[in-house]
Amino acid sequence: MKEVIPVRRKHRKRIRLARFVVLLLFILIISGTIVAFGDNFSNREGSAISPRTVGSENTQSSIGPEPSPSSDQTVTPSHNKIFYNGTSEGKKVALTFDDGPDTIATPKILDILKENGIKATFFIVGTQAEAHPDMVRRIEEEGHAIGNHSWSHPHFDKMTKEEALQQIDDVQEQLKSIIGYSPSMVRPPYGALTKDEEKAIHEKGLDIVNWSVDTMDWSGASAKKIMELVHEELYPGGIILQHCFGGKDHLSNTIEALEQMIPELQEQGYTFVSVPELLGIPDKL
Incomplete structure (x- = not known):
């Protein structure tokens, strides 16, 4: 029986170590998912179209992409x-x-x-x-x-x-x-x-x-x-x-x-x- 005890202890240690490794991997995976989601959410928020002032139903709006600026191009209007x-x-x-x-x-x-x-x-x-x-x-x-x-x-x-x-x-x-x-x-x-x-x-x-x-x-x-x-x-x-x-x-x-x-x-x-x-x-x- 004296020979058996150390083996069982070694076995328990290995099990605990394996569980710890699995838990660590699980935590890393969850953390990565949260960071990726947060970055994606931030990018969506940052790329939202800025609101424009719109009048009543009689206001004709031609909202569209802003003209691309160039060195000799005139300035963008206040409202398109x-x-x-x-x-x-x-x-x-x-x-x-x-x-x-x-x-x-x-x-x-x-x-x-x-x-x-x-x-x-x-x-x-x-x-x-x-x-x-x-x-x-x-x-x-x-x-x-x-x-x-x-x-x-x-x-x-x-x-x-x-x-x-x-x-x-x-x-x-x-x-x-x-x-x-x-x-x-x-x-x-x-x-x-x-x-x-x-x-x-x-x-x-x-x-x-x-x-x-x-x-x-x-x-x-x-x-x-x-x-x-x-x-x-x-x-x-x-x-x-x-x-x-x-x-x-x-x-x-x-x-x-x-x-x-x-x-x-x-x-x-x-x-x-x-x-x-x-x-x-x-x-x-």
Whole structure:
């Protein structure tokens, strides 16, 4: 029996050692699985697409892959889409005025805005800026946002891409010579442009801004009709289209409607802001 005891002890030690080795291997396998899973999870989290600001159901979005940067390529736009309105959070609204400036309607509009402490956005035509640089300066000095509305107000969708871009570039240079910077926003005349033009404008780092409320003021619609359209089409985050040059009777209907619109919308709880503030985009390049 004295000979048997050491053998059994050796056997037990071997069993314990084998169990220990198996347990160690099991722990190593589990640890490796956890690390691999954690790395995979982290990679998925890190590669998630960044959220973009999207307006209401009327916002046309062309979200897609960002253009690949190169040494001579222009900057990426703030948002790769066309804006028609802002978000519905808060009762904010943006007043916009196209086609100017002039020396008849534009000063009256600026006076009303100043009296009410409101900042609006003016989409300027190049020929008008060239003719009335002092009025452009007044718009900028009084704190309003400025956008590009083409050089001569043509139909972009009936032009070549190169012609449309030249219209935009000419206004950018003209405005920079007057106010010292080029705007970051473009509103195509009539809100129309081709997909190729849209892409090319975005590749210049410019945001495209249209509207959600068309007051039809240029057509001679009465102040009453303008207000009816505003009440029918406006919702929080809306962008109202009006004009500060052209139209019938020097836009006297626009002036009359604006004097009614501001207090009425304020009574409804709306706050007037510029387009860049409404959309959260830069106001200049």
